[in-house]
Every structure is written in structure tokens, then in C-alpha cells.
Amino acid sequence: xxxxRLKMALASTSATAEGEIESPRVAEVQIHLKTEDGKLxxxxxxxxETLLDWPDLLQELQKQLDAGQRFWPPNTHxxxxxxxxxxxxxxxxxxxxxxxxxxxxxxxxxxxxxQTAVAAATSGYSVEQQSQILPMAQSTIAQxxxxxxxxxxxxxxxxxxxxxxxxxxxxxxVIIIGDLNPGSSVVADGDIVVWGRLRGVAHxxxxxxxxxxxxxxxMEPTQxxxxxxxxxxxxxxxxxxxxxxxxxxxxxxxxxxxxxxxxNVIQS
Amino acid sequence: xxRIIVITSGKGGVGKTTCSANLGMALAQLNHSVALIDxxxxxxxxxxxxxxxxxxxxxxxxxxxxxxxxxxxLVKDKRLNDLVLLPAAQNRNxxxxxxxxxKQLAYALTKxxxxxxxxxxxxxxxxxxxxxxxxxxxxxxxxxxISAVRDADRVIGLLExxxxxxxxxxxxxxxxxxxxxxxxxxxxxxxxxxxIPLIGIIPDDEKVIVATNRGEPLVLSENFSLxxxxxxxxxxxxxxxxxxxxxxxxxxxxxxxRLRRFFRR
Numbered sequence: 341x342x343x344x345r346l347k348m349a350l351a352s353t354s355a356t357a358e359g360e361i362e363s364p365r366v367a368e369v370q371i372h373l374k375t376e377d378g379k380l381x382x383x384x385x386x387x388x389e390t391l392l393d394w395p396d397l398l399q400e401l402q403k404q405l406d407a408g409q410r411f412w413p414p415n416t417h418x419x420x421x422x423x424x425x426x427x428x429x430x431x432x433x434x435x436x437x438x439x440x441x442x443x444x445x446x447x448x449x450x451x452x453x454x455q456t457a458v459a460a461a462t463s464g465y466s467v468e469q470q471s472q473i474l475p476m477a478q479s480t481i482a483q484x485x486x487x488x489x490x491x492x493x494x495x496x497x498x499x500x501x502x503x504x505x506x507x508x509x510x511x512x513x514v515i516i517i518g519d520l521n522p523g524s525s526v527v528a529d530g531d532i533v534v535w536g537r538l539r540g541v542a543h544x545x546x547x548x549x550x551x552x553x554x555x556x557x558x559m560e561p562t563q564x565x566x567x568x569x570x571x572x573x574x575x576x577x578x579x580x581x582x583x584x585x586x587x588x589x590x591x592x593x594x595x596x597x598x599x600x601x602x603x604n605v606i607q608s
Numbered sequence: 609x610x611r612i613i614v615i616t617s618g619k620g621g622v623g624k625t626t627c628s629a630n631l632g633m634a635l636a637q638l639n640h641s642v643a644l645i646d647x648x649x650x651x652x653x654x655x656x657x658x659x660x661x662x663x664x665x666x667x668x669x670x671x672x673x674x675x676x677x678x679x680x681x682l683v684k685d686k687r688l689n690d691l692v693l694l695p696a697a698q699n700r701n702x703x704x705x706x707x708x709x710x711k712q713l714a715y716a717l718t719k720x721x722x723x724x725x726x727x728x729x730x731x732x733x734x735x736x737x738x739x740x741x742x743x744x745x746x747x748x749x750x751x752x753x754i755s756a757v758r759d760a761d762r763v764i765g766l767l768e769x770x771x772x773x774x775x776x777x778x779x780x781x782x783x784x785x786x787x788x789x790x791x792x793x794x795x796x797x798x799x800x801x802x803x804i805p806l807i808g809i810i811p812d813d814e815k816v817i818v819a820t821n822r823g824e825p826l827v828l829s830e831n832f833s834l835x836x837x838x839x840x841x842x843x844x845x846x847x848x849x850x851x852x853x854x855x856x857x858x859x860x861x862x863x864x865x866r867l868r869r870f871f872r873r
Binding site: 399402403406441501502503504505506519521522523539 | 754758759761762764765766768769770771801803
């Protein structure tokens with residue numbers, strides 16, 4: 341490891357006083373799409389699970405669809421899971437429009453709200469009210485029970501460039517094919533792998549797991565965080581870039597060349 | 609059907625309105641019919657830059673309120689017949705219109721005009737949402753400063769989320785001498801972050817200020833200016849022509865600066 345890169349490790353400080361990092365809680369549920377038993381489910385967080393209002397939520401959905409569209413064959417049918425979120429005709433139509441831009445079709449809606457069920461039924465979608473099959477869609481209590489059972493969600497694999505202002509939160513590992521531009525951030529409970537340039541903020545092991553790692557082809561972060569640790573990048577840019585891995589060693593976050601890292605750290 | 613192009617930047621003061629005025633003029637000079645929409649409600653400037661301030665009678669708001677017809681509100685340019693301006697209201701704010709209404713206006717104009725250019729306000733709030741609602745294409749204007757580039761990056765992300773797929777970059781106010789001396793971000797540096805196709809590089813030019821104050825866009829000027837030429841080239845690229853970029857570095861690329869750069873490494 342060259343000396344410049346070492347400084348980064350020295351610059352890293354434990355997140356001194358607790359609460360200094362305004363503890364980015366991943367418990368905030370994001371919109372996510374998930375394949376289960378060959379069916380594609382779209383989970384819409386309920387009003388008390390997210391801070392996003394409707395326009396932001398819709399924009400978030402659009403982004404996720406764009407980032408993942410390569411992974412679903414065209415004309416895939418989608419089940420929408422809304423829990424106790426209230427949706428009217430117009431909002432439902434907006435979701436359908438968003439889905440259709442990536443050639444997905446809404447077929448079924450799972451909800452706990454009668455009005456939402458009525459809105460969906462009159463628009464011609466099949467409806468499942470109070471579905472027992474999908475604990476994710478149930479109360480937050482059920483959600484936490486599920487979380488406890490299964491510590492981390494399956495990895496989130498997205499193909500996109502995260503531009504300034506974009507944020508990805510995921511209760512598992514995140515794999516990004518593309519760049520993280522300055523001003524963007526990724527917060528993951530697991531590892532973060534960036535197949536591209538990492539220039540934004542990356543927080544791995546956000547629920548407190550120091551064993552998490554951040555990997556990037558080109559590591560020029562604004563800030564790296566792993567568990568409770570924070571590190572800044574060195575002031576001077578290095579002349580050359582290699583794929584690198586950031587991990588927590590005694591005293592802070594360290595960065596190693598990927599080729600050295602696999603030799604020294606993974607095997608030991 | 610005309611093309612609807614929004615000119616936007618995120619950050620204020622990087623030259624959106626100047627670009628709108630000059631590109632509108634340049635396209636009109638190339639014998640296209642052009643409608644410029646000022647979407648900066650409450651802070652309108654485009655009429656000033658075009659020198660049309662005293663001809664504004666109705667604004668977009670009156671059209672939407674049904675108080676006049678669209679044709680009545682369009683201000684014809686005094687120099688070029690093919691250019692019209694749809695002014696914004698000055699006494700209202702950005703919430704006075706909705707994205708749906710902006711779409712109606714822009715679509716109505718595409719029926720008669722080859723190009724509908726929308727001058728977007730700074731920021732990413734309602735005014736921005738209105739301006740981009742109807743657009744199929746966007747021109748991002750940025751200056752070679754990290755703050756402008758950061759905002760441009762954010763705006764590109766928002767445009768992508770709104771499915772504006774054709775997004776081109778204009779780097780404004782570049783100073784080749786400063787770039788050579790490594791005191792300014794180069795166009796390559798900007799492009800590396802934004803990663804969208806480049807459609808124009810405009811050098812910093814004092815003549816722009818003069819032109820703005822006179823209400824005479826630079827592209828109309830009889831006298832040659834590099835920045836005026838840069839605008840004309842962008843207009844041609846918008847037409848789909850392949851025009852080489854200006855070599856702004858040429859006057860600075862002598863043996864000394866080469867040596868200096870060599871030793872700096």
C-alpha cells in the first residue's frame with residue numbers, strides 16, 4: 341500500500357461521540373422489487389415506513405425500474421404489495437405507467453385497505469386483500485419479526501450511475517455497475533461493491549457490522565464509513581488507480597489494493 | 609412536429625438564458641422557425657436579452673387563463689421573422705402554473721414551430737418540474753466549477769428519472785489560458801463526471817455582457833466573436849450536422865507552455 345493511501349487510514353476516526361453520525365437507519369424501508377417463486381413482487385413501503393412523499397416515491401420507483409430493467413424479461417407480470425398504504429385510481433395509474441416504461445405489467449395487487457382494493461378492482465386488476473402469504477406486506481411488527489429471522493436481505497444488484505443527490509439504502513449488500521458521482525451515497529447493511537468509480541459517500545455495515553467491506557475499481561470517495569468508523573480520502577489524488585478494498589483494521593478504516601487484499605486479508 | 613428542448617443547469621448564473629437567447633437566434637438564422645418559452649415565472653429575463661421587453665403584452669399565464677389566444681401572447685422578434693418568444697409572467701411565482709399546463713403550451717407550439725426552446729429557471733423545485741415536463745431533449749449548461757458541475761449532475765439524474773433521454777452538455781465560460789495553467793477544470797474533467805455527450809464549448813467572453821445589456825444576442829453581431837461562433841456551431845449540431853469543435857487552446861499551445869506542462873508532471 342503506498343504511503344499516501346495509508347494516510348487515509350490515519351485520518352479515519354472512530355465516530356467519536358455516539359450520535360455523531362446521525363445514525364442512517366436502514367430500517368427505513370425502500371421500494372424494492374423481488375423475485376419470489378418466479379413471480380416479480382413490487383413492495384411499496386407504507387406511509388410510516390418511509391419519509392418520502394408520493395412524488396418522491398414515484399421518482400424513486402422510476403429510478404429503481406431503470407436501474408434494474410436488464411434483469412426482467414419484457415412483459416413480466418408484477419404483483420404490487422402495498423400493505424396499508426392508501427392508493428387512489430390516479431396513483432395506481434401512475435405506477436402502471438412507470439412499470440410500462442420498462443415493459444412490466446401490473447396484474448395483481450395485495451393490500452389491506454378496502455379503498456385501495458376497490459380502486460384496483462375497478463381498474464381491472466385482480467386484488468388480494470389481507471394476504472397471508474406475504475408477511476412483508478403485513479404490519480411493521482411482522483416486518484421486524486422477519487428481519488430478526490433473516491438478518492440481511494438478498495443483495496441489491498443495480499446497473500446505473502448514481503448522480504449527485506441520489507441515495508441507495510438497502511438492508512443487505514449492494515452491487516453497483518456504474519459510477520458513484522460526488523454528492524451521491526450508498527448505505528448498506530452488508531458490503532458495497534462498485535464496478536466503476538466511487539466518488540460519493542459509501543457506508544457499509546450501516547447496522548454496525550465492522551466486518552463489512554467497500555470495494556471499488558477506482559476509489560476516490562468523499563467519505564467512507566464502515567460500521568461506526570468514518571474515513572476521509574487523502575487530500576492529494578493518487579497518480580494511479582487500482583481496484584481497492586476498504587476494510588476495518590485495528591485503529592480505523594484501511595485501504596488495500598484488491599490484489600494484495602485477497603492475498604493477505606482473506607486468507608488470514 | 610417540432611422538437612421540444614429544455615435548457616437547464618441546476619445552478620443559477622451559469623448562462624442558461626444567454627444560451628437560450630443565442631441558440632434561438634442561431635436556429636432562426638438557419639431558417640428554422642423557433643419558439644422560445646421563458647419558464648422562469650416571477651424572474652423573467654429572456655425578453656431583456658432579446659431586447660423585446662417593451663413588446664410584451666400578454667404572458668403565458670394569460671394564455672392559460674383563457675384571457676388571450678396563444679398567438680396573441682407570442683412576441684415576434686424585431687430582427688428575425690422566424691423567432692417568437694412566449695414571455696413568463698413577472699408578477700407571479702413558479703406555483704402559478706402546473707407541469708400539465710406547460711405541456712399544453714409546448715405541444716401547441718410544436719404544431720407550428722420546428723424548435724421549441726424552454727428556458728428553465730435555476731433550482732429543482734416547481735419551476736424546474738414545469739420546465740422539463742414537456743421536454744424530449746435537454747441541454748445542460750454548466751461552467752467549469754465544481755459547484756456548477758455538481759448541480760448539473762443532480763439535474764441530469766432528475767431528467768433521467770423523468771425519461772428525458774437525449775441530454776447534451778454545453779460547457780460555458782471556459783478560459784483556455786486558465787485551463788492550460790491547471791487553474792480551471794478542463795472540459796474533459798467536466799465530462800468525466802457528467803458522462804453525457806458534449807454539444808458545445810463556449811469561451812468566456814466580455815462581449816457577452818455587452819450583448820446582454822444591449823438586448824442584442826451575440827450571434828446577430830456583425831463582428832466576429834469566438835463565443836458567437838460557438839453558439840452557431842451548437843445550432844448546427846442540433847440540426848444533426850457534424851461540426852468540429854473550436855480549438856480554443858491553439859493560441860496557448862506554444863513551446864513554452866508545453867515545456868511548462870511537461871515539467872509540472
